[in-house]
Amino acid sequence: MIKSPLVSIVVPCYNVEKYIEACINSVLVQDYENWECILINDGSKDNTLEIIKSFESKEIRISVFTQENLGLSATRNKGIDNANGEFLFFLDSDDILSNDAISNLVSCFENNDIITGITTASAFSNGTIVKESQLLYPKEGTVTFPNNHFEVLIRTMETGLTPVAQNRLYRKDFIDKNDLRFKSGIVHEDELWFFETMLLAENVKFINSETYFYRIDNQDSITKNVGDRNLESYIQIMEEIIEKYSQHDRFTLIASWYAVYIKKIFLDFAIRERSKLSDELISRLEAALKNCHRPLGNENILSKNNAIYYKTINKLSLQNFRTIEQYFFRNPVNSLRKIVNTFRISFFLQSNGNS
Template identity: 30%
Template sequence: MTSDALVSIIVPVYNVEKYIQRCLDSLLVQTYKRIEILLVNDGSTDHSLAICERNAEKDDRIHVYTKPNGGLSDARNFGILKSKGEWLSFVDSDDYVDSDYIEYLYSILQNGHASMAICQHRVVFSSGKVHTNLYRGRSVIDAHTALERMLYHDGIDTSAWAKLYPKKYFDKVLFPKGKLFEDIATTYKTFLLSDRIAVGEQAKYNYMFRTDSIVNNDFSSKKFDLISMTESMATDVESVYPDLKQATLRRIIYAYISTLNQMSGSRKHLEMRNEIISKIRRYRKSILSDRRAPFRDKAAVMLISVNYVLYAKTWQLYLRFKKGES
């Protein structure tokens, strides 16, 4: 594809010396050539910066910036400010993309006369097992449909990556500094700004499931951000689309379940855990009667309502199976 539109690819970098070269290799071979790659070194203490600088010496499309550590949101916001492209895409430094990642996003954007574009992704586990996210449906949808499908995990998710945005959206939208699960507080706002969203069926982004990542490591009170930001998202979405109230409830229940999963094995925050369990039980009938709620949600709600300890053990078995562990 030929086009004059410059696409800025923003890559936050923090202590990823084991992964950053693979990420950069995948970006440097993009079939869409009119790109700039902004590497935002967020106070790394390993060799990440040296690797970034070495690559920048070989390709002038790479721009390296160093700033004090402020977290993923702060690094993304910094990259947005420094970007010069009309279009933006985010790639995490421990992930990698297919060679036609940008070309694919840009082509479905243009073909659909859309405001933004989304592609699918693969989850790559350390065991070598790969799960590909699937999408079936119309190739161009409106904001209401995109939000509803996202709230039900129906082929569209909240991740900032695997998407192509107009830069102007980020005049109104910023990532929340100092928060975990920052995408949940941000991505839905870009949907609300869009009238036409192009959604591709093909997976072009490879998400690496790392057990040592911030989200997957030991539980801390910061992980309650998932609940607070999901509840804020629900309030905002319902203010625009009141008919999505059941969908937002399903997403809130998912946040409760996910937080319980993160807390599994921890003996801290027992009062909060019991409060979350109580809320899940309170909304049990509503979720079980929701025809669009995934079966996994319903099974979790049923088990938690009957016996949380049994649920926690079942979750650990499921997680091992999902990762492909014996």
């Protein structure tokens, strides 16, 4: 790897005329200079295209592509296909970088497939960043996972790591070698991307530097508007993990356990947002949970309490949604009350012939 490798910064753009200038300006002021910025207009209906073209006309390192509206996954994939750098970096068009983001990530490179900085959820007011909280990150701060035993995915199941695509430096040859692309036609695509990249990566590094500010005050964000499409996408992600990886000799165990982690996420979502979801989709959910069920067996990859919890939720997912609603709770199993709840579910399942 050369000393100052080219970094391809991929920015999907859709109806972000209010935010895109601040985003691009945060790239332009980077203290690391060997970058290209690939701006992709995904069929915007506002002035996004005109704004990003004005930046392209003034900065040779900026390239603009435009397409009909195909969604975030297809747009990021177009960025991957057109990237020339040794590294890839995804930046959302309503977020901004710290001035030293790219230099901090590149300088910490040690033959890693993926390097991640700290993402801070923030609001923006008159050019001022108002920091709210950091997205879930390893407690060690700077740490490297050899990842030959899927340590990153296991850590995610145990204590939580935020499964986002942005604010990570990816080796382009790692992405190309494994033919990794975002799944089109869904939302929450980062969940599947995170699983696949962390499944296949070696030497995953997290650094204790704040490199990325994630905007939480964008009312047009998908996280602010939820419904059937969100749950349908979660279901498809679970199905993809099971269908693509649970029959693979090396990945069977981790895929089966991680599919339960995804179940945990979308069951919590479905219960919380039940009033916004159709009865038809709830029926689809019940059928998918049964079709994707895989017994977890006796080989534990998690701590004792969490292993009990995951196995219990896996069995509970075979019940109808009303029953799941009644008994479900989120892990970690870190209190006596949650341990009691776990055994309460187990007792119910045994009483109903599902031991």
